[in-house]
Amino acid sequence: MTLRFPADRRTLLWAFALLPGVALAQYAWPSLVGWFVPLSLYTGFCAGAFAHNQNHCPVFEGRSMNALYASWLSVFYGYPTFAWVPTHNLNHHKFLNKAGDATITWRYSKRNTWLVASTYFFVSAYWQKGVTDAFVRNVKARSPRFYRQILIQTFTVVAAHATLVTLAILLHGWRLGLLVYLCGFGVSAAMGLWGMIFINYVQHVHCDPWSKHNHSRNFVGRLGNWLVFNNGLHAAHHEHAGAHWSRLPALHAAIAPEIHPDLCQRSILSFCLRTYVLGAFDQRYRTKQIGRAAYDPPGDLGLSSLVP
Helix, strand or coil: CCEEECCHHHHHHHHHHHHHHHHHHHHHHHHHHHHHHHHHHHHHHHHHHHHHHHHHEEEEEEEHHHHHHHHHHHHHHHHHHHHHHHHHHHHHHHHHCCCCCCCCCCCCCCCCCCHHHHHHHHHHHHHHHHHHHHHHHHHHHHHHHHHHHHHHHHHHHHHHHHHHHHHHHHHHHHHHHHHHHHHHHHHHHHHHHHHHHHHHHCCCCCCCCCCCCCCEEEEECCCHHHHHCCCCCCCHCCCCCCCCHHHHHHHHHHHHHHHCHHHHCHHHHHHHHHHHHCCCCCCHHHCCCCCCCCCCCCCCCHHHHCCC
16 A cells, blocks of 8 residues: 555545545535535545546555545545546547647637537536446556456446435435435535646637647636645646656746746636636626637638637
8 A cells, every 4th residue: 555655645634534524424414414515525626636637646555546536536536437537548648629629619600609618517527428338438448457447446336326225214314314315425525526637628718739838828816726635736637647646836837937927827816707707798807718719720711700
């Protein structure tokens, strides 16, 4: 159970204490479930961040421990974490919001409005499914060991959530039990899935994927990055995909002077309030394209104008 990086002691504290603690506390005190919702949203986002980090830079030295940890995270993430490999590691990092990326932000619109941003989850999830299905078929044919991990993660998610919803109902009856399960685990998993796709959107919409450093939007506030394990420092992550999350502040500092100022925001909350609330009434607050657009490659013949 050797850690590769000492900083992951905090990762494991969150993963094995905070994530289950927040969820199961609601089983113990069902009258307080409403008060726990903000924490459930936070732990869900953390579960997604941990799944992302684990697939780039595994926590443990040993293969078996990493496999067990991935299955554990899958329960709180609400989906088998192997899916990050085909859709994120092998696809998004390769194409970086350009044509070929299953998670492109401009598939149906060049605009960045609340309607586009809030529905992006469904668009992105639909197109990611094809990439994931093809990956699973390939793994099944070529790598029995990895395919077993996929099956184990999938079974773990289904079995764990079936057990958790049954436990909640046995403890508190149908109506309250379902509410406890949904607030304890459902809200958290939904936030993990939706939050990861949403932040991918805001970190790339109207950025320049053809640029050396302006390909990603960064959220640089220290407290925010401490809470989400430096997942706001996205440009450095793309340029050093295998780097441990604890190294990202230093890597970001090295390139920060060369990043367009509009792509280094203090807080994702203030960014969203300005862009999607104020921007709904005044276009001055909306984001504008920085540099060359993803749909406007060098040598483009004007076909990008077909995108609405």
